[in-house]
Amino acid sequence: MTGHHSNHSSSRRRFLTASTTLLTTPFVSRRVHGDEKKLAIHGGRKSVTGSYSKRLRWGAAELEQLTVMLKQNSLFYWKGPRTELFKERFRKHHPATSVHTCSSGTAAVHIAVAAAGTQPGDEIITAPITDIGTVTGILFQQAVPVFADLEPHTYNLNVEDVKKKITPKTRAIIAVHLAGNPCDMAALKLLADEHDLVLIEDAAQAWGAWYDGIPVGTIGHFGCFSMMNSKHISTGDGGVVCSVDQTFGPLMQKYGDKGSDRTTRESAEVLASNYRMSEPQAAVGAAQLSRLEKIVVTRNRLGRLLTAGIADVPGLTPMLEREHDRCTYWFYYFRLDLTRFKCDRNQFAKALVAEGVGASAGYIRTPVYEYPMFQKHSFFNGSWPLRDMGLTTMDYRRVSCPESVEILKTGIRFRITEDMDETYVHQIAAAIRKVATHYAV
Numbered sequence: 515m516t517g518h519h520s521n522h523s524s525s526r527r528r529f530l531t532a533s534t535t536l537l538t539t540p541f542v543s544r545r546v547h548g549d550e551k552k553l554a555i556h557g558g559r560k561s562v563t564g565s566y567s568k569r570l571r572w573g574a575a576e577l578e579q580l581t582v583m584l585k586q587n588s589l590f591y592w593k594g595p596r597t598e599l600f601k602e603r604f605r606k607h608h609p610a611t612s613v614h615t616c617s618s619g620t621a622a623v624h625i626a627v628a629a630a631g632t633q634p635g636d637e638i639i640t641a642p643i644t645d646i647g648t649v650t651g652i653l654f655q656q657a658v659p660v661f662a663d664l665e666p667h668t669y670n671l672n673v674e675d676v677k678k679k680i681t682p683k684t685r686a687i688i689a690v691h692l693a694g695n696p697c698d699m700a701a702l703k704l705l706a707d708e709h710d711l712v713l714i715e716d717a718a719q720a721w722g723a724w725y726d727g728i729p730v731g732t733i734g735h736f737g738c739f740s741m742m743n744s745k746h747i748s749t750g751d752g753g754v755v756c757s758v759d760q761t762f763g764p765l766m767q768k769y770g771d772k773g774s775d776r777t778t779r780e781s782a783e784v785l786a787s788n789y790r791m792s793e794p795q796a797a798v799g800a801a802q803l804s805r806l807e808k809i810v811v812t813r814n815r816l817g818r819l820l821t822a823g824i825a826d827v828p829g830l831t832p833m834l835e836r837e838h839d840r841c842t843y844w845f846y847y848f849r850l851d852l853t854r855f856k857c858d859r860n861q862f863a864k865a866l867v868a869e870g871v872g873a874s875a876g877y878i879r880t881p882v883y884e885y886p887m888f889q890k891h892s893f894f895n896g897s898w899p900l901r902d903m904g905l906t907t908m909d910y911r912r913v914s915c916p917e918s919v920e921i922l923k924t925g926i927r928f929r930i931t932e933d934m935d936e937t938y939v940h941q942i943a944a945a946i947r948k949v950a951t952h953y954a955v
């Protein structure tokens with residue numbers, strides 16, 4: 515799978531020697547010679563000399579599902595055979611009692627927020643480092659996103675800060691399992707139960723992840739997943755909302771389908787959008803689910819390997835995966851203690867790129883509450899009726915989540931994918947070590 519594409523035979527030999535050394539003594543820092551210490555950004559040899567083949571993520575399994583689907587006389591989701599198969603397979607990974615397919619992760623969260631009984635003016639606590647899709651549904655339901663700060667090394671909700679943000683108006687908590695790393699669900703569930711709050715899991719980046727051995731999305735009242743193209747599995751676009759709650763679960767369908775319950779066929783009682791997923795997407799999704807376990811097992815193994823490979827590098831803190839969890843590494847992220855380096859974070863990232871690591875500085879540019887629409891409270895074409903009418907005093911210009919700001923300022927992110935192997939990941943670790951050593955104060 516991993517092939518070395520240089521046609522230069524001496525550099526090939528060197529690569530093979532280097533990778534053998536790395537394989538046999540993975541985490542012992544090698545004695546490096548002068549030219550190997552020289553950063554690639556300064557004309558030295560690249561640390562990442564291997565390559566990996568980016569394979570197509572779909573093929574025969576998807577074709578088979580689509581072919582069977584074309585023999586159906588309806589491509590509609592309700593009682594659709596592909597949708598039913600998709601849900602059955604979904605439950606094998608995330609065993610919820612109710613599963614509803616929808617058009618996106620954003621739709622999934624919106625459905626959960628609405629089905630949770632959210633009223634205008636209610637507050638929903640969530641993370642400021644996430645995809646905007648986490649908060650879109652909150653705003654559309656005329657509720658107020660409240661941002662709590664994050665833990666420094668899991669980059670997930672800090673439960674103590676969540677506790678501080680609870681008011682009599684709080685309806686729900688949306689726990690975002692960032693990059694596939696599970697939030698501290700035991701603590702969040704305890705807190706939610708204590709205050710009678712709905713707990714929603716945004717697992718868009720956390721397909722196949724386990725908290726303490728339990729699949730994410732089945733711990734809170736709702737679990738929300740995305741199949742947007744870059745997620746672990748893809749239907750181009752798509753989403754799933756699931757529930758283990760007997761009251762909330764059955765409500766999801768109508769909130770995802772124009773407010774009508776297709777079982778009772780009553781007229782719409784609530785306002786809800788059309789967030790349906792069609793059979794062609796469910797067909798591809800069912801096939802994609804057959805690939806999921808292998809994808810997440812590989813990513814988890816490689817992510818842990820990388821952490822072990824850089825854990826002892828001074829000035830650097832790897833991503834924290836709790837011992838009994840399974841993080842599925844939608845991306846890998848580590849943080850720098852900038853007092854320990856002569857360079858800034860962007861320079862560090864640039865040097866890594868030169869070494870052949872597909873690294874970028876940070877993740878989203880700023881915490882979500884710093885986005886212009888929050889700073890200007892201009893969500894609905896320039897206004898925010900909720901605030902204009904005095905139903906909330908929220909002022910996003912005064913929100914402060916200092917740890918989240920620091921996470922974004924001091925972090926470096928890159929992808930770990932199921933196409934990579936140990937040798938490649940060892941080279942990434944070697945690149946990080948080389949750059950850190952060079953810039954160490």
Ligand SMILES: *Cc1c(COP(=O)(O)O)cnc(C)c1O
Pocket residue numbers: 617618619620621644645646647648690716718719740741742751752753
């Ligand atoms: C991708 C993502 C979403 C939104 O999913 P879409 O399918 O793009 O709407 C929501 N939350 C998180 C954490 C995501 O990563």
